[in-house]
Amino acid sequence: MEFSLLGPIAVTTGSAELSLGPAKRRSVLALLLLQPNTTVPLEQLIDSLWEDEPPEHARTVVQGHVSRLRATLAEGGAEAYGIELATHGSAYLLRLPEELIDAHRFGELVALARPEAAPADAVPLLREALGLWRGPALTGTVTSPPFAAAAHALEERRLTAVEALGRAHGALGEHEQAAAVLYSAAVNHPLREGLIAGLMRALFHTGRQSDALEWFHRTRRLLNEELGVDPGERLRGAYEDILRAEAAGGARPAGGARGKDGTSGGTSSGGGRTGASGDGRSATGSGARPVDGAKRAPVQGSAETDEARGDAGAPGTDGTRQETAAGGRGGSGSGRSGAPPRLLPRPPARFLGREDQLAALTTVLTDGTTGESPLAVVAGPAGVGKTACAVQWAHLYAGSFPDGQLFADLRGFGEGDEAPPAEILGDFLLALGTPPERVPSSAQAASALFRSLVAERRLLVVLDNARSSAQVRPLLPGGPHCATVVTSRSRLDGLVATDWARPVGIQTLGHEEGAALLGAMLGPDRVAEDPAAARELVDLCDGLPLALRAAAAQLTARPRWRLARLAAALRDERRRLALLSAEDTGIAAALRMSVARLSADDARLLSALATSADGHLNASLAAALAGYDPERTQDGLDRLTEMHLVDEEATDVYTISTLTQLFARDERGEGGESDTGGTGDGS
Incomplete structure (x- = not known):
């Protein structure tokens, strides 16, 4: 059940809208929603519903509307949502989870957005917030002064969000988008100086200096004619900055955020990490404190060996409550009110060895000197124990991340489709305490909300079985005290290039x-x-x-x-793959999932390489076996090497393992294997 104040007053359950009746009944509901979980005196309702002297039977009319509203909500299943319209003497109380009210969700999303500090995250958050508006606020209520004042206060909050969205676009260098966002609002609110100033700067950045100056002169005339005042500091400041920039030969005005045009200001590199360092990562230089926390557990003598399965709001002028950046009153959106999430699988059984890899992960993930969120990629062939190594390290160092540990199987090399980022982000947000109704529907907004919630936390994120860098980027936390470890059969070179991921290779056992x-x-x-x-x-x-x-x-x-x-x-090579299977796991099933992700050309190349007598070959021999030209062969070998189906031992010296050869000799990957199905823990 959802309640709408940002447009026509409405109550919806699923796809159906409840019938609320006449304007006064809608107005009673609106006033109760503007003060949720607060007793509203009957006299206040009467004063708000009648602009002039109320009729003698006003109390009876209000009581009748409340009674009908109570029945309507009950018919819609209000009790299942924790909603109750109660009578307390001569007052009424609408008790409900406040996240069911669109105005409440709007306030939380706007509070989380930081247009200057994190513009790439702010844009989807603010777009999600503004998308909740379906028209002028409180449409369908009576036209009395109390409702007009409440609607005006909500509209002020909307315009503030529009201005913030314009600033966020500007900080990213997206000045055309900033101008488009601000233009329609400026036309409808020609005396709002902050809005006009933002539009002037955006227009100037797009090369429309004359339009920017015309907006100033038009607004100055309106202010003088209608209010008898001169432009304020923000409007004058934008005008003077533009004039100075023009006098200096067209340089961008000071105070205007710059970005993609090569000037200063935050840019974004896919994952929403902003700064001035040129690679999309934070360059604040603040020197985040290192991930220390609990005393480090000693690395045990183990060989890893298999992949583990293993009320802060103050009343606003409209009667609603202003929400905190932590996600609303009582911390309901931040997850800090409950226990930290502990989503790691159980530690891998009989874990042995891998001291070098565990030490490498420690070096990468506990480095607090960079002021950035460390990221490690554990890569290697199917069945080599990537997941178990990552999970073992995560358990050893869980105490260093007291705000929780998140884990997700991205299903990059599984039977079905890979896990979409929106699905994983939804799980993460729920684990962090976000109510289901407040989890954004779009992956971009969910990613921004996730980064905002964990920005100041000491959190470990383990992303297992990733297929590509693009699948991982929306799931990366941005806070300097967070750490992320990704496992994949691919090297994920893209993460190394854009997010400074540190590779931790894992090899077969001696x-x-x-x-x-x-x-x-x-x-x-x-x-x-x-x-x-x-x-x-x-x-x-x-x-x-x-x-x-x-x-x-x-x-x-x-x-x-x-x-x-x-x-x-x-x-017996005909039986080997079948014997190396155990119920729902086995090397054949794991290899099948790797080969299934190859293009047809690369799969044929792998089959050709499998005919090599000893599994050792160079690019020329590979081209001869496959019947490909040298360039096509080299590109294919590079992709197979990236997927760890082939190893490049030295320049132009490639090897293919015996088990991979056995599997690849049958074009469909069925030779000698039992019907194991699934990848088990051999990702």
Whole structure:
């Protein structure tokens, strides 16, 4: 159920609008909504409904309207939404979650927007706020002075938001958009000097100096003729700045935000990180405090080995409450009133080793010297243990992020479609305490709200199984005390280029680490009785933790088998992929998801490379095998390397693993595998 004040007075449930009746009944509802969860005296209702002397039966009329409103709300299912229209003596109280009122949501979105400090985030927030307006406020109420005053106060807040949106566009160098936003408002409010000043600056930045100056002279005449006053400081300041800039040869006026035209001012680089550093990242130089928090837990001797599954508002002039930037009264939008979110999966079982990778993550993610939000990308082939490494580190250092830890599977390499950013952002906002009704519908607005809510928090975000940089950028927090770790089979070079992500590569296990993993899964005695077979199993599994875990599952189910017996079975290349599967997880299923993301050309190239005798080749041999020209082959090899389906060991020296060869030899990826389905934890 939603209540509308920003336009015609309305109550909607789903797609249906409740019938509210005549103007006075709508006016009673509007006055109660302007003062939600507050007792409104009957006398105040009477004074607001009748401009002149009220009739003798006024009390009875108001009581009748309240009774009909109560019945209408009940028919619409008000109780399910926590809504109650109660009588308290000679007063009435409309009790409801205030986020159901569009004026309340408007105030919260505007309060969160910071047009100068974070213009890229402010634009979608302010657009979302202004999009709540469906016409003049309080349309359909009586025309008495109290309602006129309340409507005027709401309109003032709308115009303030329009001015802020113009400033945000200007700070981004989007002066045409700023002029378009401000123009219609300026036409309808020709005496609002701040609005005119903003429009003048926007017009000047677009090269329309004469139009900018004409707006000044027109407004000056109107002020003199209608009010008998001269222009105020803001309007005069804009005019004088333009004149000085013209005298200086067309330079942009001081005080006007500049951006994409190559002058100073914040720019944005996709993720909403603003500043003057030229790469879209914050350049405040404020020196954010390092992520320290709890004492760091020691890195345990582990080999990772598989991918883990593993009332602050003051009354406004219109009777509504002004909201705080933290998300409204009582912190209902900020999530600070509840426990911090703890969304990490459980720690990976039998995690071993990976000391170098864990240390690298610590170096990247706890660096508080840059004043920026650190970002690490853990990349590697399918089944190598990227998720488990990231989740293990996140658990070890959870105490360094007391405001919570967020986790999301982006499904970049899964059976279905990848997770859209709007879906993940919705989950994050709910976890941070945002009521469902206040989660923006657009991904851009949700991203801006997310960054605004966490700007001052010490939060860890783990984004697992990402397909592309574009999928990740809307999910990045902007606060200098937040840290993000992304896992992907792709290198995500785009994040390195635009967001200064630090890559943390993760490789297959050597003989000792692989044997240690088998020992952790099967018991050290079982491995110690046949160390040569253990080494062979590591080789047959290409050192992939996921494959080794599947092999350990086979041996666990067959306690009488020696390791040598499984090794002998795995030597049969026709059976190997099937044996390295365990119910809903397996190396074949993981590889299938990688190959499914390839273009047809790259998939054919991979199949051609799989025919190589020993898995070692150069670009010339690859071109001969695929029948491609050299340029097409090199581009394909680069993409396969980025996806970790092929390794470039040295310049023009490429290798393809045995398991990838076995999978790719069948064009559809079915040779020798069982019907495992799903990727399990082998992303």
